[in-house]
Amino acid sequence: MKVYPTDSIRNVALVGHGDVGKTSLASCFLFDSGAVNRFGKVDQGSTVTDFDEDEIERKITISSSPCFVEWNKVKVNVLDTPGYGNFVADARAALRAVDASVVLVCGVAGVEVQTEKVWKWSDEYQLPRILVVNKLDRERSDFYRAVESIRKAFGRGPIPVQIPIGFEKNFSGIVDLIHFKAFQFQSDESGKFQKIDIPENLKQEATAQRQALVEMIGCGNVSGAKRTGCAASASVSFVCVSFSFATLAMSPA
Numbered sequence: 001m002k003v004y005p006t007d008s009i010r011n012v013a014l015v016g017h018g019d020v021g022k023t024s025l026a027s028c029f030l031f032d033s034g035a036v037n038r039f040g041k042v043d044q045g046s047t048v049t050d051f052d053e054d055e056i057e058r059k060i061t062i063s064s065s066p067c068f069v070e071w072n073k074v075k076v077n078v079l080d081t082p083g084y085g086n087f088v089a090d091a092r093a094a095l096r097a098v099d100a101s102v103v104l105v106c107g108v109a110g111v112e113v114q115t116e117k118v119w120k121w122s123d124e125y126q127l128p129r130i131l132v133v134n135k136l137d138r139e140r141s142d143f144y145r146a147v148e149s150i151r152k153a154f155g156r157g158p159i160p161v162q163i164p165i166g167f168e169k170n171f172s173g174i175v176d177l178i179h180f181k182a183f184q185f186q187s188d189e190s191g192k193f194q195k196i197d198i199p200e201n202l203k204q205e206a207t208a209q210r211q212a213l214v215e216m217i218g219c220g221n222v223s224g225a226k227r228t229g230c231a232a233s234a235s236v237s238f239v240c241v242s243f244s245f246a247t248l249a250m251s252p253a
């Protein structure tokens with residue numbers, strides 16, 4: 001078995017409200033990184049982390065399951081946790097064991113009851129966190145509305161590091177505000193993407209969002225980043241864009 005130096009290992013938990021797409025995102029991680037050669041789907045009972053008979057039958061996660069991927073020479077141990085009220089307590093146990101939490105928020109519904117709960121637990125364990133706005137391909141999804149609901153619930157710390165290209169069924173890629181590059185993904189679930197120029201109609205928005213990001217980092221507390229090697233801290237957390245089905249799970253940059 002390959003041995004990784006400690007500074008090349010990350011331990012993260014995927015947490016969030018029920019049905020927001022945590023298991024699907026874990027599936028994307030596994031497929032995109034090449035750990036598996038088939039994109040497992042919850043609806044087909046073929047994901048790696050929802051393997052229990054009850055989970056497959058009910059199409060929900062009942063207890064946390066680990067998996068790991070290698071990305072850019074870093075081993076990422078991922079805990080996929082339950083989000084439904086009856087089972088969400090298991091997410092708390094997972095959060096105790098990780099270095100960072102990945103909080104998924106639905107692009108349609110925004111922050112929900114269990115989102116607030118897992119956020120509170122992440123606060124309790126002083127975890128740096130990344131927010132992922134998921135299901136942006138869905139009708140009535142709106143990235144900016146979801147970000148507003150995040151900031152209303154959790155304060156001004158969360159700040160986008162990516163913005164979407166297109167919306168609902170035309171959602172097709174991301175603008176990476178850190179590297180100031182854009183990526184367009186194929187819609188065939190292959191996870192393939194190409195680097196493109198930032199679309200003309202998004203240049204102004206992207207520039208303004210990048211400026212806000214730079215200002216936020218300038219005045220934020222990034223000590224958590226140093227401690228964990230994770231690019232976010234407890235007071236400034238980064239908001240990413242996701243669309244499980246097009247395997248936008250990981251920023252290629």
Ligand SMILES: Nc1nc2c(ncn2[C@@H]2O[C@H](COP(=O)(O)OP(=O)(O)OP(=O)(O)O)[C@@H](O)[C@H]2O)c(=O)[nH]1
Nearest residue numbers: 018019020021022023024042060061083135243244
């Ligand atoms: N349209 C769309 N559907 C998605 C996306 N991500 C997940 N889904 C669907 O949403 C449903 C729930 O997905 P899961 O991955 O099981 O969600 P979860 O957060 O793991 O759910 P629990 O573990 O039970 O809390 C499934 O039917 C998925 O196929 C997405 O990005 N877009």
Ligand SMILES: [Mg+2]
Nearest residue numbers: 022023060061
């Ligand atoms: Mg799940």
